[in-house]
Amino acid sequence: MAKLLDKQRYKCALGAMQTVQAITRAVPVLHSGPGCAQKLSDSIGSSGYFSPNIFPCTSINEKDVVFGGAKKLETTIENALKVIDADLYVVLTGCIPEIVGDDTGEVVSRFADADKPVIYASTAGFKGNNYIGHEQIIDALIEQYLEKSEEKEKGLVNIWADVPYQDLFWLGNIKELERLLSEIGLTPNTIFGYNRGIENINKIPKAEFNLLVSPWVSVGNMKKMEKKLGIPYLHYQTLPIGAYETSQFLRKVGEYAGVSEEKVEDVIREHEEYYYYLIERYADLFLENRVINKQFSVVADAQYALGITKFLANDLGLVPAKQFIVDDTPKQYREAIAEEFKKLNFDLQAEVVFETDSYKIHNQIQEHDYHGYPLILGSYYEKELTESLKGNYLNISWPVQDKVVLDDFYVGYTGGIRLIEDIYTVAVQRFN
Amino acid sequence: MSYKIAIASSDGKQIDQTFGQAKSFAIYEVTGDKCSKIDERVFHQEEEQENTMSLQGSSKAEPSCKNGTSKGCGQGKGCSGGNGCGGDVSAKVELISDCRCIVCKKIGFHIQKQLERKAISAFDVTCTVEEALSKISNYFSHIDNHKSLRGQR
Numbered sequence: 001m002a003k004l005l006d007k008q009r010y011k012c013a014l015g016a017m018q019t020v021q022a023i024t025r026a027v028p029v030l031h032s033g034p035g036c037a038q039k040l041s042d043s044i045g046s047s048g049y050f051s052p053n054i055f056p057c058t059s060i061n062e063k064d065v066v067f068g069g070a071k072k073l074e075t076t077i078e079n080a081l082k083v084i085d086a087d088l089y090v091v092l093t094g095c096i097p098e099i100v101g102d103d104t105g106e107v108v109s110r111f112a113d114a115d116k117p118v119i120y121a122s123t124a125g126f127k128g129n130n131y132i133g134h135e136q137i138i139d140a141l142i143e144q145y146l147e148k149s150e151e152k153e154k155g156l157v158n159i160w161a162d163v164p165y166q167d168l169f170w171l172g173n174i175k176e177l178e179r180l181l182s183e184i185g186l187t188p189n190t191i192f193g194y195n196r197g198i199e200n201i202n203k204i205p206k207a208e209f210n211l212l213v214s215p216w217v218s219v220g221n222m223k224k225m226e227k228k229l230g231i232p233y234l235h236y237q238t239l240p241i242g243a244y245e246t247s248q249f250l251r252k253v254g255e256y257a258g259v260s261e262e263k264v265e266d267v268i269r270e271h272e273e274y275y276y277y278l279i280e281r282y283a284d285l286f287l288e289n290r291v292i293n294k295q296f297s298v299v300a301d302a303q304y305a306l307g308i309t310k311f312l313a314n315d316l317g318l319v320p321a322k323q324f325i326v327d328d329t330p331k332q333y334r335e336a337i338a339e340e341f342k343k344l345n346f347d348l349q350a351e352v353v354f355e356t357d358s359y360k361i362h363n364q365i366q367e368h369d370y371h372g373y374p375l376i377l378g379s380y381y382e383k384e385l386t387e388s389l390k391g392n393y394l395n396i397s398w399p400v401q402d403k404v405v406l407d408d409f410y411v412g413y414t415g416g417i418r419l420i421e422d423i424y425t426v427a428v429q430r431f432n
Numbered sequence: 433m434s435y436k437i438a439i440a441s442s443d444g445k446q447i448d449q450t451f452g453q454a455k456s457f458a459i460y461e462v463t464g465d466k467c468s469k470i471d472e473r474v475f476h477q478e479e480e481q482e483n484t485m486s487l488q489g490s491s492k493a494e495p496s497c498k499n500g501t502s503k504g505c506g507q508g509k510g511c512s513g514g515n516g517c518g519g520d521v522s523a524k525v526e527l528i529s530d531c532r533c534i535v536c537k538k539i540g541f542h543i544q545k546q547l548e549r550k551a552i553s554a555f556d557v558t559c560t561v562e563e564a565l566s567k568i569s570n571y572f573s574h575i576d577n578h579k580s581l582r583g584q585r
Contacts, residue, residue, distance in 0.1 A: 063555045065581065066571045067564075100581045 007358035007381050009301070009326040009398055010166065012095070012125030015040045016133025020090045021050060022164030022171075024197035027086040029118075031073050031104055032094025034059035044165060044400055056080040058097075065100050073097075073107050081114055087198040088145075090137065091120035098124035117198075119144040131217050131301070131327050134163045138221040141201060148229050149205035155187045157257065158204055158231070160221065161213040161239070161411075162303060164192050168400050172409025173239075177213065180412055183267045184250055184259050205229045211253060213239055215302040215340070216333035237340055239307030242315040242416030243275045244345070271413040278417055282424075286316065291427050293392055294371040295319050299361060299378030300397035301327035302337055305352070308377055308396070311416060313344040318375070320350035321368050324361050326379075326397070329354055365389070375423070392426045433576060434463035436470075437568060438528040440536035441561055448558075450538040457528055458561075462569045473527055522546065532572070535564045 014036055017028040027050050030037055034057065041052035058076045060069045073091070080089060089111075093104050104120050111118040121140040123133045138160075159177050162170040171193045178188040189207055191200045204225075210233035212222050222233035234256045240249035247268045254264035285291060296318050298305045305325045312318040323341060334354055341350040355361050362385050365376065374391035376382045380401040386393035395402035396410075410419045440454035441447050459471035525546045528534055533553040544554050557564060574581050 062553055063557065066555060066567050067557050067559070 005357055006360075008356055009358070009379055009381070010129040010131060010328065010356075011040050013123035013128050013130060013133030013136065014092055014094050014125060015130030015166070016121070016123050016137050017052065017055065017092055018046065018130070018165035019134045019137045019163065019192075020088075020092070021046065021048075021052070022192040023088065023201070024194070025049070025086050026088035026090060026197065027080070027084055028055050029077055029080050029089050029091045030055055030057040030094065031069065031076075031091060031097050031102065032057060032060065033096055034061075036094050042165075042399070044168065045171075045406070046165060050084075050086070056084065060096055065096060068100070069097050069102050070104075070107050073102065073104065074110065077108070077111055077118060081111070081116060081118070087116060088201070089116060089118040090140065091118065092123045092137075093120070094123070095125045098122060098126075117145055129328055130166055131163055134166070135218055135220055138218060139224060141204075142221065142224050142228055145201070146205055146225075146229060151206060152208055153187065153203070153206045154208070155185065155257070156189055156203065156207040157181060157186050157253075158189045158207045158210045159213070160190075160210060160218050163217060163301075166301075166398050167303065168396065168398070168403065168405045169409045169411070169415075172405070172407040173411040173415070175407065176409045176412045176415060180246070180250060180267075181211075181253065184254050184257075184264050186253075186257055186259065205231070207231055209234055209256070212236065213249075215306055215337045216329055217303070217327075219333070237306065237337070238310055239303050239411060241307045241311040241410050241412075241419060243272050243413055244314040245307070245310055246412050246416070247272065275413045275417065279420075282420075285424065285428075291431070292316075292318065292424070293373055293375035293427070295321040295368075296375035296377065297321045297323060297365060297368070298396075299324040299326060299365075299376065299382055301325065302329050302333075303327075304377075304397055306337065306340055307410070308419070309341060309350050310344060311419065313346070313348050313350070315416060316420070317346065320344070320348065321370055321374070322364060323350050323352045324364075324378075325352060325354050326356055326358075326361070328356050375427075377423075392423075392430065394422055394426055434461055435532040435572065436461050436530060437467075437565065438473075438531040438534040439561055439564065440534070444561060446560055447535055447537055447564060449536055451524070451534070451536045451540065451543055451554075454524075454536060457534070459528075459531065460565060462565075462572070465569070465573070467565050467569055475524055475527055525550065525552075528552070533568060535561075535568070 020026050020028040037052040037055045037057060046052060056076055058069055058072045064072055091108050108118055108120040119140045121136040123136055161177060162173055164170045174190050174192060178190060181188040189200055189203050190196055210222050210225055210231050212218055212233055212235045215237045225231045226233055236249060238245055240246040250264055250268055296312055298308045302325045305323050309320050309323050313320055338352050341352045358381050374389055376386040376391055377394045377396045379397045380395055380399050383393055408418060409415045437460045438457040440449035440457055442449055456472055456474040458469055459473060460467055461470045529550055531552060533555060535555045537558055539554050539556045547554050
């Protein structure tokens with residue numbers, strides 16, 4: 001019987017055009033049908049110097065399916081190089097050319113001598129979702145652009161974290177991670193967002209190590225860089241939100257990078273003092289047990305489901321109900337991620353479900369006894385459901401309709417405070 | 433299931449005529465994996481001006497579209513008079529209205545739209561007639577038999 005996937009929470013691999021868009025002055029060149037870019041774009045900060053509506057596209061049609069679209073691709077790249085002022089051109093293929101077998105790699109290789117770098121990634125929708133597409137873009141950079149560097153820059157660390165645009169807070173988060181690393185004396189290098197771009201990509205091979213903050217996305221990229229560029233990596237599975245996790249994070253990174261313990265502890269102390277000063281001031285609100293919900297569920301990708309569950313349990317002492325990971329996590333990573341959900345303070349453990357079908361997720365939420373009204377942190381799809389359960393709801397994962405985020409973030413000490421503000425803003429409204 | 437393919441070629445070997453230039457279309461019929469030429473439909477300019485259309489050969493296409501409503505697509509002599517996109521094109525579309533697709537060197541946007549309405553695919557390519565026929569029949573046979581086009585090249 002045919003299967004339907006109800007309200008999926010990701011896009012096809014071609015959605016990784018947004019990963020390219022997040023690299024300043026990099027432009028995606030799409031080898032796809034007309035409308036793909038338009039359908040895949042959403043209005044969460046995707047206008048700007050390049051935006052999905054002006055991405056060069058071969059707009060292939062029936063003729064190109066029958067006779068091949070390679071020539072059209074060649075002229076599209078050729079003309080994109082002429083009329084679009086970019087630093088990096090990334091050719092992305094959609095489903096149609098991949099199915100009929102256009103040799104995109106061969107066409108792109110004809111531009112090896114072009115003034116600007118042209119690389120390609122085969123992001124056909126049937127190969128995976130946009131998390132996989134994101135990995136493919138970084139893989140393309142590693143394989144087709146980056147070269148091993150003998151020269152290393154002391155203290156330089158590449159940071160890899162969220163999937164741009166898919167994650168609402170990608171820009172703020174990456175900037176906050178940079179700040180935290182700077183404070184313990186390291187030099188962060190990231191490629192996404194404001195004032196980053198090709199120069200930062202060029203710096204990647206000079207880094208002492210890669211820091212990956214993500215349960216599974218980009219693990220493959222790190223391995224590839226280790227092999228090709230000789231850069232070792234530190235994999236930190238949990239997005240550090242709030243004091244408990246962020247302090248652990250800084251200690252782990254500091255230890256790995258060989259930063260003196262004293263320096264790391266100084267930074268931690270300073271942040272924690274301010275953090276707990278804020279918490280103390282509002283302790284009366286937090287301890288008033290009628291305000292906040294007894295149990296919570298997070299419906300998000302692995303990154304946020306894990307990060308927020310740990311934060312709410314470890315820092316706020318809330319009790320986790322079932323948690324839902326909706327990013328279609330590849331099977332080989334699931335066990336390790338589920339294991340992380342068992343390592344909570346106060347002997348708490350969270351049950352985690354890997355599920356992409358919203359119908360099934362919503363059924364499970366409805367069936368669960370939250371001992372009162374639930375707290376649901378999820379996508380816009382959970383809004384109506386939570387309302388029907390008279391619960392508290394916060395939109396933290398894709399798709400986002402209920403929140404505008406320019407450069408807000410949930411990572412680090414400050415991010416934890418921001419998340420508390422957001423959750424309690426919702427919670428106190430109940431009593432107005 | 434058989435279907436017809438219209439081809440605009442001056443010598444029957446190379447696809448070298450635009451839709452507008454073409455004075456005639458070679459009609460090929462594809463049945464199963466066999467493909468053969470069954471007709472050569474000639475388009476008569478002078479008769480078009482009298483707003484009728486003559487068909488040579490054996491095919492019995494419908495007479496020109498809307499003889500009563502004057503001049504093809506209803507714009508008199510078409511957008512800029514003469515033989516632009518107006519009357520003459522509509523009649524030409526009618527000439528091949530029983531075909532599944534038309535293969536020519538170039539084709540204008542408005543004619544493509546007219547063809548689309550009749551569910552006729554237009555392929556504007558420069559290649560040999562033989563190549564076009566084999567690629568198109570391969571494509572349609574995959575589509576008709578619900579076979580994937582994966583790895584066809």
